[in-house]
Amino acid sequence: MAGICCGVVGETEPAAPVDSTTRASLRRRLDLLPSIKIVADSAVAPPLESCRKRQKRETVLSRNLDLESNVRSEHKKVKSAVTNSNSVTEAESCFFSDVPRIGTTSVCGRRRDMEDAVSIHPSFLQRNSENLHFYGVFDGHGCSHVAEKCRERLHDIVKKEVEVMASDEWKETMVKSFQKMDKEVSQRECNLVVNGANRSMKNSCRCELQSPQCDAVGSTAVVSVVTPEKIIVSNCGDSRAVLCRNGVAIPLSVDHKPDRPDELIRIQQAGGRVIYWDGARVLGVLAMSRAIGDNYLKPYVIPDPEVTVTDRTDDDECLILASDGLWDVVPNETACGVARMCLRGAGPMDGDDSDAAAAHNACSDAALLLTKLALARQSSDNVSVVVVDLRKRRNNQSSS
Template sequence: MMSGNKKRLNLSSVNSAGRSFGGLGVHHQRDLVQSDATWRYGKAGEGQNSVVICHDECPKFGATAVCGRRREMEDAVAIHPSLCRENSSGSRLHFFGLYDGHGCSHVAMSCKDRMHQLVKEEIENPVAVIPGDWKEAMERSFSRMDKEVIQCRDDGSAPMMNRRSCRCELQMPQCESVGSTAVVSIVTPEKVVVANCGDSRAVLSRGGKAVPLSTDHKPDLPAELQRIQGAGGRVIYWDGPRVLGVLAMSRAIGDNYLKPYVSSEPEITVTDRTEEVEFMILASDGLWDVVSNDTACDIVRMCLSNGSGRVVCPRSSSSGIMKNVFGGGENPDKACSDAAMLLTKLALARRSADNVSVVVVNLRKDNLGSSSNLTNQKVCVAGS
């Protein structure tokens, strides 16, 4: 019986393809790209305090990406401070994205390379998208990303096709049993927009409480089960609920062989950035399988409570096993980076069997990064 953490059953040798990282190796992702995901349009901040008008500098952030106990690293993270400006207000928009691939890292790496560009194009296109219509912008971005993956499979000519970005040796475009989750956040001075597709997750800390900003798209969720069955598909329980007995999530980018049962439509939340909003965590299910929302928020809150960023975060005794995902030229915040690293350490200590990737964003208006350092800068995390 396969581990419940496996995203899809290995019907072929697809998961054995690629470079083995073994042990608890850490993957450094270069050229992080934001990902948008699943659409649940709801103002999570409704009924809260009035919106805080704050500066549009990039909030402080940090991230880690760890291979963990898997042979291959299939996660990808993308962060693009000052991605673009909002048409209506002129405010800078900051992009944070996390992708958890399955089958191999092809689709996750493609999302890392392309999703933020697609989001930028949609936001800046007033003809296709009404300014401020986050639902339309994210849905169009996810749909285009999914079509690019399919086009890549069909003819290898899609602009996102970049074999050098992928860390495995799986042959494309022949393989259509590869996919990825996508959870993306756009942070503005007034809003926190999250789009999610799959079982990665975004969690907000507001007023000392953990608030989910996304829904894990599992095949046995009543709405997802009804949609799958309505399209003529089945959910088979084989080491947990799976679409056609194969995929353990009901929405993803890619996975063309399971369409239309597996959807790429994102679910979106738009949350007011009020005085009570503290920080946001984006993470793959390698964290959420073993760490609750409340525990994760408690740990991050502890790390960020020291304004100097000098939180104690014990380093691994094994050289190279745990490192921050950013290189020397970027500007991650130490406290946010330590918080992300501490969460990955906890996940590994609790025997998470999956890759673990975590992004922490400090949303306090008085904890903004330097605009002079971050404007138009691209932060990257990728495997070496």
């Protein structure tokens, strides 16, 4: 006889009594096991999932807080730098009645890396009892170290050249300054490639991993030297300077694009070509025809700036220097309209301390609004803006 439950039972052995209640309860327990497992899984899974989501949210929140903290920190640094750069000693004010107030912003935007640099040096030189002010915007490409080098050194080079300038030969002086800056950048990169003597200066550069192609790095440069009587603008590349005069936008520089007729002819005469690859590019690589650095594209890409000298008038309101991150999406007229609105909101300049502070805040607001406008219009590049208040104001000592 086949065994039941416990094994095989012989015909002579009496079968053990089977409790039907126990067998039925066992079957019920076995039947319930899958459902119990399902219920248990469903009871445990939501906390695990919510925990993961919570951890993810906390991670994102932490990153956002870190980003916000970094932005605030950089804003404080810029604000502090601007405030310090605009401070004028009493001795300086004896010579000059017109020290412009400025505002500046420089943000990475939608780019992965920050390659722009801004240089602000009010009263960087006194010449013939006149105060000279230096402002510059540099838009790097390939890496940031050429733009940073221009920020650190170009104003010193210009200062030395102006000090030995015989007369108002601004064009020759600025061309020499840019050429010297280009040589310094080239020598620095040569040292890095040949013997690594200055390699410690490039520890943070991603182009350090691209050696020996690190000469494929350069920067635009738009620089303005402002005197009580003149505005000198030197431009090399596609950054731009625009003067707002009585509500009218006056460009003081022309972008150096490879397909600009005169630049196209110059490149072709030098043996180069302009290839249209996502726009006009020198040899299909660089989207500008002049820049500091870019040794691998010489002599097609040159560091020589175009220089304009403009006489100041009582109708001058402000000067805007910016990288193409702004100008690619904001027309000259719109930029001047925004800056003019901010300056007019600050009221006329009478030389009072409160008026000077208001002018400083107005310039900062103008630079910030222009940057926000560029980002809102989907600018895909770094955005750097400098706004210089050119409105005349009285000297406190002469009016007292």
